[in-house]
Amino acid sequence: ILNVEQSPQSLHVQEGDSTNFTCSFPSSNFYALHWYRWETAKSPEALFVMTLNGDEKKKGRISATLNTKEGYSYLYIKGSQPEDSATYLCAFSGGNNRLAFGKGNQVVVIP
Amino acid sequence: SQTIHQWPATLVQPVGSPLSLECTVEGTSNPNLYWYRQAAGRGLQLLFYSVGIGQISSEVPQNLSASRPQDRQFILSSKKLLLSDSGFYLCAWILAGISSYNEQFFGPGTRLTVL
Numbered sequence: 001i002l003n004v005e006q007s008p009q010s011l012h013v014q015e016g017d018s019t020n021f022t023c024s025f026p027s028s029n030f031y032a033l034h035w036y037r038w039e040t041a042k043s044p045e046a047l048f049v050m051t052l053n054g055d056e057k058k059k060g061r062i063s064a065t066l067n068t069k070e071g072y073s074y075l076y077i078k079g080s081q082p083e084d085s086a087t088y089l090c091a092f093s094g095g096n097n098r099l100a101f102g103k104g105n106q107v108v109v110i111p
Numbered sequence: 112s113q114t115i116h117q118w119p120a121t122l123v124q125p126v127g128s129p130l131s132l133e134c135t136v137e138g139t140s141n142p143n144l145y146w147y148r149q150a151a152g153r154g155l156q157l158l159f160y161s162v163g164i165g166q167i168s169s170e171v172p173q174n175l176s177a178s179r180p181q182d183r184q185f186i187l188s189s190k191k192l193l194l195s196d197s198g199f200y201l202c203a204w205i206l207a208g209i210s211s212y213n214e215q216f217f218g219p220g221t222r223l224t225v226l
Binding site: 031034042043044046049051089091093095097098099100101102104 | 156
């Protein structure tokens, strides 16, 4: 069973503040690391697919970095807005058509 | 474009009753299909996946079963529900060999409450 850990499990952020959270994953047999954004009552939506050590991806105010050698990825939200409230899931792929998900980082942005 | 459907959206069932959740994918052929469950306080757990009609792999022993009677149809079943089967069930698909590094696409989910 692959161990994918996300921390903190939940966080409250004041509107306008920036925040970040961590996903740690096995450093062996790495194929890809996925970040999904999951809003209540909706389907998880893909944010980033990260494949190379040192990758940095950005979409609007959200960005992510990847360190495959030490097995972690950071997700950053700059200038948080209420619409950023969601659960952010990371998922590890070892290349066998399956994803191992973390428990998610639940973000609540307080207006 | 591809779309994935799940139904029902919500379900409340008594303990010991049967279960059937359905997932269908449109706009693609020969997808890999997946059933996940998120129980309260836990992450997304892979229950079953299928690479073709009649081919089912089970990830964890449990009270549930899955079937794939058609290429784009994936069904999750139980003969007798347990309280521990409560959770949010998600179906997902990828087009093997073409999807971007196994990126999966999710359906809208089914909220199952077993009382």
